[in-house]
Amino acid sequence: MASENRYCLPAGMPMPDPARSASFHHGFWEAARRHELAVQRCRSCATFQFGPEEICYKCHGFDLGWEQVAPRGKIYSWERIWHPSFPALKEACPYLVVLVELPHAGGVRMIGNLIGDQRRDPPIDGAVEAVFEDHDEGFTLVQWRLEK
Amino acid sequence: MLQRPGLSFEHMAGYTWREASAMAADVLTVKDKAAIVGLGETKYYKRGGAPVSEFRLACEAIMKAAQDAGIPVSQIDGLASYADDRNEPIRMASALGLSELHLSNIFWSGGGGGVAGAVGNAAAAVAAGYARYVCVYRALAQGQFYRFGAAPAPKSVTGNAMYTLPFGMGTAAQMIALRTRRFMHEHNVRQDALAAVAMASYHHAQFNPRAVMYGRPLTREQYDNSRWIVEPFHLYDCCMENDGAAAVIVTSAERARDMPHKPAYIMASAQGSGFRQGASVHNAPDYGTANFGTLAPRLYEMAGIKPADVDVVQSYENFTGAVVMSLVEHGFCAPEETNDFCCFENLTWPGGKLPINTSGGNLAECYVHGMELVVEAARQVRGTSTCQVRDCEISMVIAGPAVPLVSDLLLHA
């Protein structure tokens, strides 16, 4: 990652817009802005669920909250993308996408970019930590890097 | 990982498939109640190559299917499709002057996972007496409309897309590559298995003059040297984009016996998904799979047959990795046997243990969203494929795969 580039991917990527999304999405993005990792959790039966949903799939309760969890996980799968699906990505290819599992939060998974050498194959099950990528437009993306 | 329902067929040992199938008769199914009796395809074009509109392609495929079945178009009284086909039944029925419309049916979901299920729906409607002649059709003019592979770049996104698109992740290839990588990791599957699927499709297309890739064989070197789209998928691991349309006519088994062509009887069809396969942001519990863990056992149970009874398979190729996972989940090999089983020799006509995609399919014949695979599966039962499997009795279509909603179809002679 070039040092002048504060972001994993170039400008021009689609920006998350939680304000225009259903309210059950808001907690994740508010926490990320505070550099915290939050996972939706049912207040009735304590089930973690992600992506967020309006109902708990386990007990069918509608009382869902957000729980701050340790910003760590392990790589469940990964891919290296060579074909740019947006014009903005032309210069960024190849780049790595990881699917990160959070064993301490019900095993939920999240998508992010992996910071570091984009040409090196990431280890599946490798431990990663969250990196909070603040954008001037007012949102924060949760990215990942291998733990030292 | 969830416990995958096992495929066990010990109780069928020593029986022919017809005997075993007859013993499964108490399972409530559509078995032997309906058949595919008409096949229609337009000429197949490269993307943007169709000189006519998508609607006209749909009309042509439906008219050809009716002609092949030996019935006037006006006698079609049911229309079924999938994948948000833009050519709505009510427009088709009015434009084609159908006498009456008794069924207007679509399999929900945007992908090719619905193609086998759409035929299953048609068979169920016929068996239930809702309609007499149901036409299942799909038309695609990716030149006239948008391209599937080129996701538009919105300035901002809402909902579930917030957790994927800002990371440059969201095309079908990117979604299925992640599942495939996990599968390859869990079972030590090599790239060679994916390459074998691509090469099998191209091999079969060389015998099929309808195929867009007819006359354009693929060598392993070309495969290896082709650019990565998203690892582990090379260019040749990804389906084409095309213009074309295909259709089949489904009617009752009773009527089918008096029609011009040998009927392809519908043995079984299964559709749907496993537990929380639609959980967003890649949270399906059973992840390194093509999502047939619950469908395949159901399909075999309904048909009363076992994997070894299947003579030929059309396995929807969105991406080769998903085909490999599909073959495993349908019991053609154990996960740990994948590298040995998924090789060019086994997957190709005429000598292979299990020839797949014998017309060239989505990779090399034409990407009609899998509808061309249903046509080919029926052709194998009729005995008229350009890669005709000898004494073909049971022909399978696997549709999806590795998407939240998938489906299967079994035909027999």
Ligand SMILES: [Zn+2]
């Ligand atoms: Zn709950």
